[in-house]
Amino acid sequence: MIEKIWSGQSPLWLLLLPLSWLYGLVSNLIRLSYRLGLRKSWRASVPVVVVGNLTAGGNGKTPVVVWLVEQLQQRGVRVGVVSRGYGGKAERYPLVLDAQTSSTQAGDEPVLIFQRTGASVAVSPVRREAVQALQNLAQPQIIITDDGLQHYALARDYEIVVVDGVRRFGNGWWLPAGPMRERTSRLRDVDAVIVNGGTPEAGEIAMQLLPSQAVNLLTGEKRDASTLNDVVAMAGIGHPPRFFATLESLGVKPISQYSLSDHQALTEAEVAAFARPDQTLLMTEKDAVKCRAFAHANWWFLPVDAKLATPAADKLLSDILSLVR
Structure with missing residues (x-):
């Protein structure tokens, strides 16, 4: 049902519009407060790259994080990953993952990233604390955040948005009438847009999820x-x-x-x-x-692996490596 509402196939999205206007108002006020300096973003001592999305639901974000971490590791870069740890309930935060950490503690996506890449991973509802924990323990050269595009309390040096190339942005409305966390105008401010499947538009990087x-x-x-x-x-x-x-x-x-x-x-x-x-x-x-x-x-x-089209993927990696250097 939710897919029909968000795609506009069901007229029920009209009933949810008042809640969407409220969501959009709060979202815009939060972002504006950081842009005007009324709230301060905390900046890490190493570059921070955000991999996020504009819509709710699976867009292929975590495979992109895994791909990016592996690509940087192959080039000799020490990478740390931070996450909100959605779905996990740790006894205390920040939680730095090890081989015994369960998805019940950290959430499924952080554990998946840790198992696939071996990178240092930390979770916390306050992402700054997760970054600080990694800096103290692992001394990464760069931090990748799994999600967190709308978490403006953490300053970032590079923003990547992952888009479902088939569903795109549905009816274009904010939650809950539509799938949007932020409107598509936000894409003008990000550094790269990766499109999972479908047909990418001009300036977007094509990606496929390939099963093994x-x-x-x-x-x-x-x-x-x-x-x-x-x-x-x-x-x-x-x-x-x-x-x-x-x-x-x-x-x-x-x-x-x-x-x-x-x-x-x-x-x-x-x-x-x-x-x-x-x-x-x-x-x-x-x-x-x-x-x-x-x-x-x-x-x-x-398992599935993200495969990004070249030469756009090479340019993205070059840009991020320049932040490390």
Whole structure:
């Protein structure tokens, strides 16, 4: 239903307009207060790059963070990542992740980034505190923030916005009548716009999410997804249809599909109920982060990697490396 409202297909968005006007007013006043100097942004001693979005829902932001971290690491740069840690509830903040940190503590996306890249990752509702923790412990040369485009309390040196190239900006209205956190005019101020799928417009960087082999949660075995039998698909991400479309492109035809809420907490009993032991439960990597501690032998996940078009991607990396130098 929410997709129909945000796309304008359902007239219910009209009923939500008053709330959207209020959201937009508050959002604009917050940003204006920083621009006028009524509120002060805290600046780190190293460059800060924000990877965020203008809309709610999954746009492919976290794969872009992973791609950027890996690209910088390959060039010898020490990278730190900070996040709000949405969905996690730590005993205290800031929380610097280690091999024992669970998604229940830190949220699924920070744990995924830590496991994929090995970079220093810290979470805190106050992102400044997460940055300070990393500076004290890991001494990174650059900080990447996973989300936080609208968190103006943290000064930034480079802003990247990730856009869903198929859904774009829906009906263009602020939450909750539409998907917008900020209006599209904000794009004029950012340094780069990355478009996930669809057809990029002038000046935008094209990106694709490319799946690799499926991985067994329990053993680490890898197989082509198309060789898995009796597949039941599960996706607890911002936009589950994207995952199901990826499976279809690989020739996987699930017996059934389950769409879960983004950042939804999962228990062993809940996940085990989706598929019988003689079936294959195939999930996203983000879901797998939450299920590793109680994984079953028939549970698999499908990693995806961001691939950005060149030479625009090379220019983006060059710009960010210049901040480090």
